[in-house]
Amino acid sequence: MSNKALKMRSGEGGSEPVARGWRQRWFAGGVCLVWSCLSLAYVTAQEAETAPAVTAVAEAATDSRGPAPRLAILVGKLITCAGDPIEGGTILVADGKIQAVGPSAEIEIPAGYEVIDHRQHFAMPGLVEAHCHTAGSGDLNEMVYQTNPELRNWDQIIPHNPRLQVAIAGGVTTVCQIPGSGTNMGGWGVLLKTGPGKPEEVILRAPGVLKIAQSGNPERQAGEVGSGRIGMNHVIREQLIEGRLYVQQWDDFEAGRRATKPEVDLRLEYFKPLFRGEIPILVHTQAYQVVQSTLRILHDEMNLKVVIGHGTFDSYLLADEINKRGIPVLAGPRGFRYDPEIGQIRGILAEFEDRGVDVLGINTDSPVIPQEELAFQATMAVRFGWTEDRAIRGVTIEPAKALMIDDRVGSLEVGKDADIVILTGSIIDPRHHVKQVFIDGRSVYDTAKDRRRF
Amino acid sequence: MWEGSWSMKIDNANVEPRSAEVTRRRALGVGVGLGLSGWVALRAPFSVGQEPAVDAAKTPAAPTSPLVAIVGGDVHTVTQGIVRNATVLLKDGKIIGLGQGLEVPAGAEIVDAKGKVITPGFVSLNLSGTGISGSPAAGSRLEDSLNPFDNNLRFALGVGITTGCAQLSAGGGPGGRRRSEDRFLGLEADEVLAELTERQDDLDYGRPVSLCPCCGLPALIFEPIEETPPTPITTRNHAVIKLSYGHLDGMLVKADAFYDVTPGSLSGALNQHNWRRQIKAAREYLQKLAEYEKTVQALKEGQERPRPPAKGTVTDGLIALVKGEVRLRTRAETLSEIRSQVALAKELDYRLCLDGVTEGWLAIPELSESGAGTVLTPRSRRDARRGEEDRSGSFVEMPLLFEGRGIPFAVAPLAASVSLNGLAGRDLTSLPLEAAFLVRGGASQSKALEALTIVPARLLGLADRVGSLEVGKDADLLILDGPPLDYRTYVETAFVNGQRVYDREDNPVWPVFPRPH
Numbered sequence: 001m002s003n004k005a006l007k008m009r010s011g012e013g014g015s016e017p018v019a020r021g022w023r024q025r026w027f028a029g030g031v032c033l034v035w036s037c038l039s040l041a042y043v044t045a046q047e048a049e050t051a052p053a054v055t056a057v058a059e060a061a062t063d064s065r066g067p068a069p070r071l072a073i074l075v076g077k078l079i080t081c082a083g084d085p086i087e088g089g090t091i092l093v094a095d096g097k098i099q100a101v102g103p104s105a106e107i108e109i110p111a112g113y114e115v116i117d118h119r120q121h122f123a124m125p126g127l128v129e130a131h132c133h134t135a136g137s138g139d140l141n142e143m144v145y146q147t148n149p150e151l152r153n154w155d156q157i158i159p160h161n162p163r164l165q166v167a168i169a170g171g172v173t174t175v176c177q178i179p180g181s182g183t184n185m186g187g188w189g190v191l192l193k194t195g196p197g198k199p200e201e202v203i204l205r206a207p208g209v210l211k212i213a214q215s216g217n218p219e220r221q222a223g224e225v226g227s228g229r230i231g232m233n234h235v236i237r238e239q240l241i242e243g244r245l246y247v248q249q250w251d252d253f254e255a256g257r258r259a260t261k262p263e264v265d266l267r268l269e270y271f272k273p274l275f276r277g278e279i280p281i282l283v284h285t286q287a288y289q290v291v292q293s294t295l296r297i298l299h300d301e302m303n304l305k306v307v308i309g310h311g312t313f314d315s316y317l318l319a320d321e322i323n324k325r326g327i328p329v330l331a332g333p334r335g336f337r338y339d340p341e342i343g344q345i346r347g348i349l350a351e352f353e354d355r356g357v358d359v360l361g362i363n364t365d366s367p368v369i370p371q372e373e374l375a376f377q378a379t380m381a382v383r384f385g386w387t388e389d390r391a392i393r394g395v396t397i398e399p400a401k402a403l404m405i406d407d408r409v410g411s412l413e414v415g416k417d418a419d420i421v422i423l424t425g426s427i428i429d430p431r432h433h434v435k436q437v438f439i440d441g442r443s444v445y446d447t448a449k450d451r452r453r454f
Numbered sequence: 455m456w457e458g459s460w461s462m463k464i465d466n467a468n469v470e471p472r473s474a475e476v477t478r479r480r481a482l483g484v485g486v487g488l489g490l491s492g493w494v495a496l497r498a499p500f501s502v503g504q505e506p507a508v509d510a511a512k513t514p515a516a517p518t519s520p521l522v523a524i525v526g527g528d529v530h531t532v533t534q535g536i537v538r539n540a541t542v543l544l545k546d547g548k549i550i551g552l553g554q555g556l557e558v559p560a561g562a563e564i565v566d567a568k569g570k571v572i573t574p575g576f577v578s579l580n581l582s583g584t585g586i587s588g589s590p591a592a593g594s595r596l597e598d599s600l601n602p603f604d605n606n607l608r609f610a611l612g613v614g615i616t617t618g619c620a621q622l623s624a625g626g627g628p629g630g631r632r633r634s635e636d637r638f639l640g641l642e643a644d645e646v647l648a649e650l651t652e653r654q655d656d657l658d659y660g661r662p663v664s665l666c667p668c669c670g671l672p673a674l675i676f677e678p679i680e681e682t683p684p685t686p687i688t689t690r691n692h693a694v695i696k697l698s699y700g701h702l703d704g705m706l707v708k709a710d711a712f713y714d715v716t717p718g719s720l721s722g723a724l725n726q727h728n729w730r731r732q733i734k735a736a737r738e739y740l741q742k743l744a745e746y747e748k749t750v751q752a753l754k755e756g757q758e759r760p761r762p763p764a765k766g767t768v769t770d771g772l773i774a775l776v777k778g779e780v781r782l783r784t785r786a787e788t789l790s791e792i793r794s795q796v797a798l799a800k801e802l803d804y805r806l807c808l809d810g811v812t813e814g815w816l817a818i819p820e821l822s823e824s825g826a827g828t829v830l831t832p833r834s835r836r837d838a839r840r841g842e843e844d845r846s847g848s849f850v851e852m853p854l855l856f857e858g859r860g861i862p863f864a865v866a867p868l869a870a871s872v873s874l875n876g877l878a879g880r881d882l883t884s885l886p887l888e889a890a891f892l893v894r895g896g897a898s899q900s901k902a903l904e905a906l907t908i909v910p911a912r913l914l915g916l917a918d919r920v921g922s923l924e925v926g927k928d929a930d931l932l933i934l935d936g937p938p939l940d941y942r943t944y945v946e947t948a949f950v951n952g953q954r955v956y957d958r959e960d961n962p963v964w965p966v967f968p969r970p971h
Contacts, residue, residue, distance in 0.1 A: 337876060338876075342962070344962045345964055345965055346965060348876075350965065350967070369880075370833075373833070377878070377879075379887075380878035380879040380887075382941065382942065383879075383941050384965050385965045429890075429940075429941060430941060431939065432894065451843075451849070452851055453850065
């Protein structure tokens, strides 16, 4: 898209009707979401020009999922992902949160708690999927514009859809549903729980992440800017500069450094949490050179929170540069690289681990890999050399850290959401299976009652 | 095996496949003779060039090899339990001794397997792009396409696959992608063509009337039938090879281990009607052949030799099927497909090997009674039909149900070829991991190991050679660094036909790293 067109779209230098047209379209889109109280609340907030930076969903007054029970879950082995495993553990759950967790000997079960006996089983935190396309309708890409900061995907989520139901049986309780990589900036993704409930009950954070795709899918036809990486880097950079300017104006105004109130531009509103460092970009970036431009443009120039969302092929060769910047790597769905020089397979995760990458996880890019096989992705990474306990963390707390939701999910710790997976053994061993899953303290899958799904 | 058959005259070794001359001769002969030239022109290219079945007995099973003693491992024999701290003796491609405290003959090469696990080599019922270069064109010889230096063999050996059944479709030739008999099954006109090309001097062969494939009513045999012919049966060959990296001798085990049909070609009343006739024709041919042989044996000197019976549309594969030498292999996913195949096999008395079987948990009694073998891919899911969640779709605990009722199951990976695209655990080399998913679905560890070894060996008709560790069987075995179904386990050494064909350290196709314990 030409520079002029970009300006027309943003309303800068464009005629007033054009800008209004965009706004009207945006509102029209919003009004369609009758079922989403969240969206309506957001639109209302926009109209009042007092948009909240990030819509964190509070506990709804009346929860369609019913009251959160008080539970005492006894387990044989407790993998908290926040310390060493505990033999013989107890988890107390109340109000959908973990009230206490630790060795059974140290935790007294208060009166009025329903005791659930899983002393033959393991317990671990619910799995966190950083790269999901199966939590909603399958239309992932709007292909007209190359950058789409006005698009958001949480109006299309389908909570507890059949694929997510199987994913729960694979232990997955939180997913980051993101737009596709058909354009350089696909739009804003959403973090949600996989269990049943209204959208406002299952959404963890919206916007959850910004999806940027740098190469290896968003290429345009020859004859357009963006048919190669030089053009794609240009449109990404230009769009981010525009967003940064917008947020700076508002920041200056709110801090009293600017007298006139900036005009609200709904197209650029979601850049506020991004440039304020409250949410990350999940970047479709893979192969050495592309990751290099991720580091330079998104981190060094724009100073944004970045998550390397594929990091495959030979990206691990850049590990030193990634480490210098403390950038998380959530690799996948490709788990290995065939190295033609030595004729040998190399495990992507093992290579990153060997090079000291700190926050390291794995994803499925579902449906590329079925969502229920997130743990099996870790299995294969261990088969190719990743350390097993890091692999367990790599599907729980590490993606939670990268997505900046580790205060809510990813480990079994007091005060966190009671997203608990009960299983017959280590989740890394495909011979074991999930027996029961709790999300926000409610049992959403129980093989004692439900037919096994995975 | 091609007595009386017109195709016998084609020497497949010397004539190019689908020789133009052959096609023309056939087209001319029949076309002019019958005045059905349009029909023939359409049909002729599909009918020539069945490659003669390779007689595996003529190929030496394995070259001579020195005596090898594998000492100290825990041997999972599959058929005779686990023998701890055992010695296995290999010679000339065979296992010549197995047990505790066997004396190791002087001069034997000793392989220390202390603390290791030894299992039979795994048998994959699906194999593609591994050990066979390209797609052998119709009419060419499979032996000429074997590639014992294919690097994919090492990837497969590294996870334990030592025998594979490759699905071969024709490539390039005039028959299209599938090497095929490509006959419109049992269509009367086709039989007439076949008969006439063989026996043009004998037009009256006693069946003046056939059923119309459109309406099922009697039709004149020379009535041109143009619309809605039955689904052609396009068979694939299921060639069994050893993954004997570096060794051509003994690589080819069996040229065709199944009678393969596409699911569609046996569905629907018309196709099934034609299939019944085809089976009947094969049995009748065998009966006539037996009578003929009896007559020939009883011939006195000077008596005229009778004409051998004509095969018509009866193919070698069909003969092997009705004789019980091979199973009919086809994909049956839904309950109705499974029931249909089981019912046909029962009625027509042949044995089955069913792929997929995702709704098999709904057909437990039928499958159990039928003796059908099954090939399961536990991770392959099929969504239930809306409103029939408990009566359709896949069910993860099917292996548990199958094992409980004694339904034999082999395991197949999600894809039959080696993939280096980076998506892990979804190709041929995930075969043992797929077996781990059988355990997840409730199968016992021993049944899951059988699904990798003896069950596929039985389905291939090769249980006398592979699939378990017993004295007298082929020396195809693995030295593993852990339990066979553990996701961390790799093959350290693989023997095929008594030869050491893979060593993890020397063939670093898989990552090599110190295993954290």
